[in-house]
Amino acid sequence: xxxxxxxxxxxxxxxxxxxxxxxxxxxxxxxxxxxxxxxxxxxxxxxxxxxxxxxxxxxxxxxxxxxxxxxxxxxxxxxxxxxxxxxxxxxxxxxxxxxxxxxxxxxxxxxxxxxxxxxxxxxxxxxxxxxxxxxxxxxxxxxxxxxxxxxxxxxxxxxxxxxxxxxxxxxxxxxxxxxxxxxxxxxxxxxxxxxxxxxxxxxxxxxxxxxxxxxxxxxxxxxxxxxx
Ligand SMILES: Nc1ncnc2c1ncn2[C@@H]1O[C@H](COP(=O)(O)O)[C@@H](O)[C@H]1OP(=O)(O)O
Ligand SMILES: [Mg+2]
Numbered sequence: 052x053x054x055x056x057x058x059x060x061x062x063x064x065x066x067x068x069x070x071x072x073x074x075x076x077x078x079x080x081x082x083x084x085x086x087x088x089x090x091x092x093x094x095x096x097x098x099x100x101x102x103x104x105x106x107x108x109x110x111x112x113x114x115x116x117x118x119x120x121x122x123x124x125x126x127x128x129x130x131x132x133x134x135x136x137x138x139x140x141x142x143x144x145x146x147x148x149x150x151x152x153x154x155x156x157x158x159x160x161x162x163x164x165x166x167x168x169x170x171x172x173x174x175x176x177x178x179x180x181x182x183x184x185x186x187x188x189x190x191x192x193x194x195x196x197x198x199x200x201x202x203x204x205x206x207x208x209x210x211x212x213x214x215x216x217x218x219x220x221x222x223x224x225x226x227x228x229x230x231x232x233x234x235x236x237x238x239x240x241x242x243x244x245x246x247x248x249x250x251x252x253x254x255x256x257x258x259x260x261x262x263x264x265x266x267x268x269x270x271x272x273x274x275x276x277x278x279x
Contacts, residue, residue: 094139095132104131104243106218112189114166125191129218131241136221136231151227152200154257158182162193162202167211171276175208175234175252178268190253194220197229197257204265207253208234208273214247220255228258234277236266251277 108127110116115123130137154160161179163172165186176184185202187193190212193205218241221231232238233251254269256262 092139098132102133104134104241105129106131106215106241108191108213108215108219111191111216115188120188123188123192125189125195127191127215127219129215129220129222129241131218134240134242134245135238136218136225136241138222138226149195149199151198154200154203154259160185160202161204161206162187162196163205163207164188164209164211167207167209169209171208171273175206175269175273178270178273179204179206179265180268190216191220194224194229194231194255197224197255198227200257203257203260205231205253205255206234208269208277209252210248210250210277212249212253214239214241214245214249217249217253224255229256229260230262231255232262232266234266234269235274236263251279 106127106129108125110124111127112120112124115121132139159179159181160183161176161181162185163176165188168186181204185196187196190205193202196202197205217231217239221239224231232254233249234254235251236254237251239245239249239251254262254266256265
């Protein structure tokens with residue numbers, strides 16, 4: 052309700068030209084009764100505002116967006132509680148829209164970048180010996196491919212992604228049985244003091260895929276290129 056009042060005040064003050072151009076029926080100024088009427092989940096009862104960080108990527112897949120590849124583009128809003136991507140909220144409010152299906156059992160498919168590749172990115176993929184490599188844009192889009200059963204793993208041995216690229220995808224993927232870590236197999240922290248780059252790369256797997264086994268196939272010399 053307070054946020055609604057702030058938006059109304061801003062709109063009537065005329066201070067933000069960009070806000071004035073948004074059609075008024077696009078702006079939700081009332082609180083969502085469905086959310087408010089559910090009891091506070093017990094795990095959040097002690098949570099304080101300072102324990103929460105919201106990571107927003109308003110347009111993930113920028114390069115593909117500029118090339119008109121709009122299905123590679125997502126809007127990412129991730130909530131971190133006490134430094135962890137919040138899987139419980141993703142689970143509870145079930146606000147996703149995609150059709151989940153099993154990944155094919157007869158071949159091993161890895162998805163990766165189509166616009167930020169380099170020699171190390173390629174070497175890490177080769178180490179996994181995939182049957183097929185799906186090169187598409189966007190961290191959000193690639194995690195959707197894992198959720199839809201269209202790839203087994205998303206591997207990006209590069210420092211290019213940022214916390215806003217992975218917080219929301221990690222939360223939804225982990226809520227639905229998958230895993231998103233760095234290429235050493237460790238989860239990222241998303242607290243307010245973390246560095247923005249995902250400096251140890253991305254290693255994400257779909258539900259049912261042996262994450263630790265796949266991570267163990269990355270050669271030590273590649274891991275050494277991504278120290279903590
Ligand atoms: N080298 C890089 N420089 C800037 N952003 C990068 C880089 N590599 C990856 N990203 C970000 O991570 C996302 C996933 O990478 P990719 O699409 O190459 O697989 C990209 O959509 C991009 O986010 P964004 O598009 O929001 O700038
Ligand atoms: Mg992005």
